[in-house]
Amino acid sequence: MTPSVHGGTAAPAQPPAAPSSTASYWAPLRVPVFRTLWLAQFASNIGSWMQTVGAQWLITEQGGSAGLIALVQTAASLPVLLLGIPAGALADIVDRRKLLFTAQLLMLMAAALLAILTALGQMDSYGVLILTFVLGCGTALMNPAWQAIQPELVARRDLIPAAAALGGVNMNMARAVGPALGGLVVALAGTAAVFALNAASFLVTLAALATWHRPATDSPMAAERMMPAIRAGYRYVRHAPRIRKVLGRLLLYVPCAAALWALLPVVASQQLGMGVGGYGLLLGAVGAGAVLGAVVLPRARRKWSSNVTLAGGGVLLALTLLVLAVVRIPWIVGVALAFSGLAWVGVLSILNAQMQVTAPEWVRARALAVYLTIFQGGLAIGAAVWGSIADSLGVRGALLVAAAVMVIGSLVGLFIAVPDTELDRSPSMHWPTPAMVLDPSAATGPVLVTVEYRVPADHADAFTDAMGAVGRSRLRTGALHWDLFRDGSQPDRYLELFTVASWEEHERQHGGRLTGYDRSAEEKSRSLVDPEHPLTVSHYLPIHRDSG
Structure with missing residues (x-):
């Protein structure tokens, strides 16, 4: 079992069925x-x-x-x-x-x-x-x-x-x-x-x-x-x-x-x-x-x-x-x-x-x-x-x-090649529910999510490349902005941050927007992280002050 980027344990994603070369078009x-x-x-x-x-x-x-x-x-x-x-x-x-x-x-x-x-x-x-x-x-x-x-x-x-x-x-x-x-x-x-x-x-x-008679689809979340x-x-x-x-x-x-x-x-x-x-x-x-x-x-x-x-x-x-x-x-x-x-x-x-x-x-x-x-x-x-x-x-x-x-x-x-390889787009709900003391409403936002990584020096370039796919995954599934930073005083310390419009949007990331391909991108980046330093995930909520 592989740890999720948000901590905890994730259920394995199912790979897509391979296309059959013998299947008739009829x-x-x-x-x-x-x-x-x-x-x-x-x-x-x-x-x-x-x-x-x-x-x-x-x-x-x-x-x-x-x-x-x-x-x-x-x-x-x-x-x-x-x-x-x-x-x-x-x-x-x-x-x-x-x-x-x-x-x-x-x-x-x-x-x-x-x-x-x-x-x-x-x-x-x-x-x-x-x-x-x-x-x-x-x-x-x-x-x-x-x-x-x-x-x-x-x-x-x-x-x-x-x-x-x-x-x-x-x-x-x-x-x-x-x-x-x-x-x-x-x-x-x-x-x-x-x-x-x-x-x-x-x-x-x-x-x-x-x-x-279309089968009913049960979703834990209200319709968008x-x-x-x-x-x-x-x-x-x-x-x-x-x-x-x-x-x-x-x-x-x-x-x-x-x-x-x-x-x-x-x-x-x-x-x-x-x-x-x-x-x-x-x-x-x-x-x-x-x-x-x-x-x-x-x-x-x-x-x-x-x-x-x-x-x-x-x-x-x-x-x-x-x-x-x-x-x-x-x-x-x-x-x-x-x-x-x-x-x-x-x-x-x-x-x-x-x-x-x-x-x-x-x-x-x-x-x-x-x-x-x-x-x-x-x-x-x-x-x-x-x-x-x-x-x-x-x-x-x-x-x-x-x-x-x-x-x-x-x-x-010809210079805009459409690949023939398939991507795993099966749902992968491998992010567990965040452990929160505060209880944000669905409309609370924007929400800032940070993930801290420790990466050995010899993996730095590969990690940065791998995180590009992770960033695109965050943006596809709901993030408004995404970036990756490196600590100037501790070069092995990286901080990923992304903002989501509302707590509801972030819950939808947890609740079905991620796919097996997204999970693979996360696993590739995590394989380059120092195993002695687990990931640290934080969720920051906005503080609204009265003008008075």
């Missing part, structure tokens, strides 16, 4: 609850792609410019910039199942209103954008919770990457079916019918959620409050190097990829002379390539590192943008779009799986909310930018610029 579908919700998500995604085709084509029929058509993507994605982070905090605070119910009901009402007003002939381009924005608000509320429940649904850690990949397969299978189906429905029954079918798809998801929870999520992401690398790669990829989704309807109608059915088939080619990507990706991951695979996906998408810019033969464009779908699902499944397995349970939805905010924000801002460039330089010029920037971003991304 294995999570053998889990009944995952399969039910996955199929419901598939129905909802088909409805969403039908809705996108209907919205873009309705604006096209009304004579909207390329910039206005591109704003459909912006209206769908922009709400994540406004609501994504609070939604992530909500998903870590409230019951995720109830939050998903609320978001689905909001989207059901918006889609139904869009269908009714369109059927009555009362819907113009700006009305489409407004209700698309409302649907985006529901998506913003839903996405962090939906992503965060995936590890709960599959249970086994080695299935999480497969579950993340299946999420991409789901979206892109829907992309293969939804646009073509949406184009067919628009041609046969009009855009109002497409919007009505999208509304019905939310009923399917609500029915699936009703069948999922909204603003402290948001700040805690921000601190975690800021001080988690691996997550920052994933977000950096995402930021290099998505804004350029937005050119594909924003300008493809213009390419179909203006450059290829295709109708709504042909546009649906082009989107179907993207989806078919994405489904193929789910088959190819495991083989690519065995052959190449994540870093190389991500760069290759970016270059492949850049080549697709180049083909869209210069080729006027529909079947060649369709083949190129299939490769773009392969690249799309390959890149995003790697990045999404990294987020799923890297963020611990207590902050997973908040970390995923940051990921989704960058993802959807990149799509929203990117779509608006490429639409504006297309209005100025033409669609061909915008696609050529996007392809060039994507290649540059892919090469830069």
